[in-house]
Amino acid sequence: MLSKEEKKEKKHLEKELLFFLSYYREVTSRSERIKTYFDEQIEIITEKLKEIGC
Numbered sequence: 001m002l003s004k005e006e007k008k009e010k011k012h013l014e015k016e017l018l019f020f021l022s023y024y025r026e027v028t029s030r031s032e033r034i035k036t037y038f039d040e041q042i043e044i045i046t047e048k049l050k051e052i053g054c
Contacts, residue, residue, distance in 0.1 A: 002052065010052050017045045
């Protein structure tokens with residue numbers, strides 16, 4: 001079971017992930033640097049969520 005702080009962090013990470021996924025298609029078509037940044041952020045967030053145990 002997740003602690004209160006883990007639940008709070010999970011919720012925050014899920015919001016961040018939704019943001020990046022929502023705008024991914026639109027912004028990544030603009031430049032390779034933006035695409036790389038979005039890909040890195042999505043990877044970091046998913047790894048953190050895996051560590052929490054989602």
